Amino acid sequence: MVLHSKVTPTEKRRRFREALAAPEIVRMPGAFNPLSARLIQDVGFEGVYISGAVLSADLGLPDIGLTTLTEVAGRGAQIARVTDLPTLIDADTGFGEPMNVARTVQVMEDAGISALHIEDQVNPKRCGHLDGKDVVDEATALRRIRAAVDARRDPELVIMARTDVRGVAGLRAATDRARALVDAGADAIFPEAMADLDEFAAMRAAVDVPILANMTEFGKSPLFTAAELESVGVNLVIHPVSLLRLAMGEAERSLRQLAAEGSLTNAVPRMQTRARLYELNEYADYARFDEEVFAFDVPGAADRTPREDAEPRRREHA
Numbered sequence: 001m002v003l004h005s006k007v008t009p010t011e012k013r014r015r016f017r018e019a020l021a022a023p024e025i026v027r028m029p030g031a032f033n034p035l036s037a038r039l040i041q042d043v044g045f046e047g048v049y050i051s052g053a054v055l056s057a058d059l060g061l062p063d064i065g066l067t068t069l070t071e072v073a074g075r076g077a078q079i080a081r082v083t084d085l086p087t088l089i090d091a092d093t094g095f096g097e098p099m100n101v102a103r104t105v106q107v108m109e110d111a112g113i114s115a116l117h118i119e120d121q122v123n124p125k126r127c128g129h130l131d132g133k134d135v136v137d138e139a140t141a142l143r144r145i146r147a148a149v150d151a152r153r154d155p156e157l158v159i160m161a162r163t164d165v166r167g168v169a170g171l172r173a174a175t176d177r178a179r180a181l182v183d184a185g186a187d188a189i190f191p192e193a194m195a196d197l198d199e200f201a202a203m204r205a206a207v208d209v210p211i212l213a214n215m216t217e218f219g220k221s222p223l224f225t226a227a228e229l230e231s232v233g234v235n236l237v238i239h240p241v242s243l244l245r246l247a248m249g250e251a252e253r254s255l256r257q258l259a260a261e262g263s264l265t266n267a268v269p270r271m272q273t274r275a276r277l278y279e280l281n282e283y284a285d286y287a288r289f290d291e292e293v294f295a296f297d298v299p300g301a302a303d304r305t306p307r308e309d310a311e312p313r314r315r316e317h318a
């Protein structure tokens with residue numbers, strides 16, 4: 001892959017649409033940084049989720065709409081450029097009024113993102129699995145999606161509408177809202193905080209676009225397997241915060257061990273090795289790339305060298 005993914009954003013978006021249309025469920029664990037996105041690809045998943053909860057947690061902030069479009073898109077771009085997989089990013093409420101939503105879509109396109117979801121919570125939003133959240137009225141929710149769709153320049157970009165209505169007004173209201181969001185142009189639906197598989201099945205029956213299941217831990221939905229979700233027609237599953245929770249759990253355990261034992265010797269067997277890290281970050285490929293660039297010879301170039309002292313730069317390789 002060296003330096004970046006060679007798959008263009010449009011190609012990733014096209015592949016994502018194709019995967020969503022296939023009968024197999026698309027699995028997207030949440031990357032907490034570009035390196036973990038590499039791991040997700042290496043282990044063989046179909047896509048990378050970029051979570052708002054993870055980004056805000058990473059900045060030491062609660063997930064209550066404090067992060068800005070610039071911060072979220074910047075992180076998205078860093079992650080998208082190191083993976084060949086499609087990326088789905090959490091655009092919260094779209095960062096403002098419908099006009100802001102329109103700008104959000106274009107900024108995410110420029111960031112190389114494949115898909116984004118925009119939710120119908122009021123500003124400031126909160127985690128969809130917490131009590132006490134609120135949603136905007138239908139007209140406002142539809143305007144956000146309409147603005148997003150109108151602003152899109154690459155027709156392959158996937159615009160997903162998330163509805164938080166289930167936790168506020170029940171399943172029936174959520175399926176009604178989802179239908180309206182699809183009519184407004186949403187390519188896919190993210191029904192937040194569904195209580196069981198029957199609710200996913202009801203959502204499946206309500207709309208004819210791909211639907212997503214959010215398997216976040218410690219939330220309102222039980223943790224169904226990919227096969228269970230696929231069996232009720234769910235097209236895409238995200239595990240948004242799982243890798244961050246796992247890494248932080250291990251970090252805390254190990255810090256306590258270090259504090260108690262004065263060394264991390266006993267934690268080393270649980271660590272990713274230096275060799276594996278270098279493999280993920282393609283040290284060998286970079287070295288080869290460097291060699292090839294310096295060995296590259298343009299026929300006749302020497303005759304055209306304008307300055308006699310123009311010596312090619314030499315580089316030592318370890």
Ligand SMILES: C[C@](O)(C(=O)O)[C@H](CC(=O)O)C(=O)O
Binds near residue numbers: 050054063216219241
């Ligand atoms: C999917 C989500 O929007 C996210 O930001 O990752 C969160 C996840 C979480 O807080 O567990 C959500 O609102 O469900």
Ligand SMILES: [Mg+2]
Binds near residue numbers: 052053
């Ligand atoms: Mg979120």
